[in-house]
Amino acid sequence: MADLEFMKASELAPMIERKEVSPVELTERFLHRIDKLNPKLNAYLTTLETTALEQARKAEEEIVNGRYKGPLHGIPIGIKDNYKTKGIRTTGGAKIFDEYTPDVNATTIDKLDEAGGINLGKLNMHPLGAGSSGNNLDYGVSPNPWNTDHLPGGSSSASATALASGLAVLTTGTDTWGSNRIPAAMSGVYGLKPTHGLVSTHGLLPTAWSLDTAGPFARSVSDIALMLNVMAGFDSKDPQSLNIDLPDYTETLNKDIKGMKIGVPRYYLEGLAPDIETLFGKARKTLEDLGAEVREIDIPELSMASFAGQVTANGEAAAYNYSMMQKDAGQYPQDVRILLSAGTVSSTSQYLKAQQARRKLADAFQKAFEEVDVLLGPTLPITTPEIAKDETKQNLQVIQRGLPFTVPANLTGVPSLAVPMGLSSDGLPAGMQFIGSHLSEGKLMQVGSAWEDTNPISVGYAEIEGSHIPDE
Amino acid sequence: MPVKKFIKSGLKLHGVKVKRSDIPYIKGMLLAVKQMEKPLEKFPDINEKTPLATIDKGVFKHD
Numbered sequence: 001m002a003d004l005e006f007m008k009a010s011e012l013a014p015m016i017e018r019k020e021v022s023p024v025e026l027t028e029r030f031l032h033r034i035d036k037l038n039p040k041l042n043a044y045l046t047t048l049e050t051t052a053l054e055q056a057r058k059a060e061e062e063i064v065n066g067r068y069k070g071p072l073h074g075i076p077i078g079i080k081d082n083y084k085t086k087g088i089r090t091t092g093g094a095k096i097f098d099e100y101t102p103d104v105n106a107t108t109i110d111k112l113d114e115a116g117g118i119n120l121g122k123l124n125m126h127p128l129g130a131g132s133s134g135n136n137l138d139y140g141v142s143p144n145p146w147n148t149d150h151l152p153g154g155s156s157s158a159s160a161t162a163l164a165s166g167l168a169v170l171t172t173g174t175d176t177w178g179s180n181r182i183p184a185a186m187s188g189v190y191g192l193k194p195t196h197g198l199v200s201t202h203g204l205l206p207t208a209w210s211l212d213t214a215g216p217f218a219r220s221v222s223d224i225a226l227m228l229n230v231m232a233g234f235d236s237k238d239p240q241s242l243n244i245d246l247p248d249y250t251e252t253l254n255k256d257i258k259g260m261k262i263g264v265p266r267y268y269l270e271g272l273a274p275d276i277e278t279l280f281g282k283a284r285k286t287l288e289d290l291g292a293e294v295r296e297i298d299i300p301e302l303s304m305a306s307f308a309g310q311v312t313a314n315g316e317a318a319a320y321n322y323s324m325m326q327k328d329a330g331q332y333p334q335d336v337r338i339l340l341s342a343g344t345v346s347s348t349s350q351y352l353k354a355q356q357a358r359r360k361l362a363d364a365f366q367k368a369f370e371e372v373d374v375l376l377g378p379t380l381p382i383t384t385p386e387i388a389k390d391e392t393k394q395n396l397q398v399i400q401r402g403l404p405f406t407v408p409a410n411l412t413g414v415p416s417l418a419v420p421m422g423l424s425s426d427g428l429p430a431g432m433q434f435i436g437s438h439l440s441e442g443k444l445m446q447v448g449s450a451w452e453d454t455n456p457i458s459v460g461y462a463e464i465e466g467s468h469i470p471d472e
Numbered sequence: 473m474p475v476k477k478f479i480k481s482g483l484k485l486h487g488v489k490v491k492r493s494d495i496p497y498i499k500g501m502l503l504a505v506k507q508m509e510k511p512l513e514k515f516p517d518i519n520e521k522t523p524l525a526t527i528d529k530g531v532f533k534h535d
Contacts, residue, residue, distance in 0.1 A: 301515070303511035303514070304511050304515065306508040307505065307508035307509045307511070310505055310508060311505060322486075325488045329490070329491070330489070330491065334491075334493075334494065337491075337494060338494060338498055339501065341479070341488065341490065341498045342498055342502055342505070344482070344483060344486050344488060345478065345479060345482030345483060345486075345498075345502070346502075350505075350509075352523045355523030355525060356518050356519070356522070356523050357512060358523075358524040359522065359523065359524040360515060360518060362524060363521075392497055393497070393500075396500065396501060396504070
């Protein structure tokens with residue numbers, strides 16, 4: 001059966017349920033691809049051949065015996081390496097955690113396990129989530145499969161590269177200032193930053209507590225919805241977890257968006273690279289053709305987002321790493337050490353000023369959502385850069401360009417769905433994001449799936465450079 | 473105080489050894505943050521806002 005590795009979970013699941021596809025054979029196919037492609041793509045820091053096949057055999061036995069659990073049963077999944085996994089090393093992408101093996105799972109790992117997902121391994125990432133370039137000075141970059149000379153975006157770099165290159169059906173990510181959405185944009189896949197508190201963050205290696213969220217990555221919006229159905233939910237171990245009734249996030253898929261009010265903050269139209277401006281203009285027109293009412297709106301408070309985001313992230317990351325920085329700062333990769341050092345010497349008054357700006361932005365967003373259903377903007381104002389020699393400098397540049405676009409959702413706790421927008425003139429993907437009010441993930445699935453149906457990226461993932469196994 | 477000196481003494485105060493090659497980057501980050509702070513001047517009412525601090529379920533006994 002051709003191209004099983006590039007099928008969506010929503011396509012594979014009924015085939016698995018009908019026993020037309022074997023979870024064991026499916027897992028073996030992914031392990032084979034990982035074996036062949038990982039030396040070049042460096043997507044997996046740890047591959048779990050033995051336990052993945054054990055999980056697959058268990059899933060197959062359950063399904064054969066009529067105990068099908070649901071759409072993730074028997075589906076191979078890659079896990080970002082800042083999710084704690086019991087008995088499996090969890091590095092956070094940094095060598096200081098090279099030998100760290102947790103004795104507990106992150107809550108979301110337990111949930112995915114209970115749903116019958118197969119853990120293929122732990123995915124490369126920007127060390128400790130402290131970067132947007134997606135480079136990794138400790139373990140090496142997982143390059144962009146569309147063109148391996150280019151950045152993958154971060155911090156959930158390989159959560160995106162593994163999907164684009166057919167090394168997992170689904171992956172997990174975390175998003176502190178854009179870490180799900182930036183790599184999704186650069187590799188042309190879908191990534192969700194959920195409402196703060198909707199998905200448990202218990203058992204994640206933190207980057208910045210008040211901004212961190214865990215969320216799904218996939219090659220389609222329908223798969224994002226399937227995965228969110230499993231990952232979302234109250235967790236008493238997470239003090240920020242929301243105890244609410246949850247909808248079925250697949251219910252709003254494929255509903256039309258006629259009359260939906262989409263607001264484009266004028267702030268998001270400034271300083272765009274020409275390719276991004278062109279693609280975004282086309283996207284707005286396409287959404288109007290689908291029946292949405294797209295209008296520009298003013299949210300001047302967005303101008304404070306970079307300050308609030310950078311100061312909050314630097315300060316909280318510095319606090320978490322404080323004693324380790326005192327012990328041996330030299331253990332950290334330079335680009336991460338720069339952020340931690342800046343956070344260490346920054347003042348508490350500056351941090352609290354950032355939290356005042358944050359509330360002002362939250363108020364402004366609340367007001368905006370009284371006028372429009374969702375906000376829309378490019379995920380990044382730039383096209384995907386080539387990997388530079390001075391990685392430290394490049395990471396700071398990508399962070400600073402991306403922050404105004406991505407961090408507002410983290411600062412205000414609202415959800416944001418990153419979708420591919422099209423291909424830039426150099427053939428690399430570019431992305432845009434739909435931002436909703438708190439707990440409006442269903443609406444994001446609705447508008448995201450309507451957009452996906454317009455086929456924004458005409459090139460199939462199986463056709464891209466990084467997906468080809470040279471000798472096959 | 474010059475920024476370079478501020479960085480060195482600030483990190484020293486916190487017991488963190490600083491690498492000389494890091495200083496230009498840290499300086500760049502701190503100056504970038506200063507630039508990012510400028511738009512706050514356009515919002516003179518910002519001090520009317522209580523900082524958005526995390527008061528979560530863990531601190532409420534009767535949720």
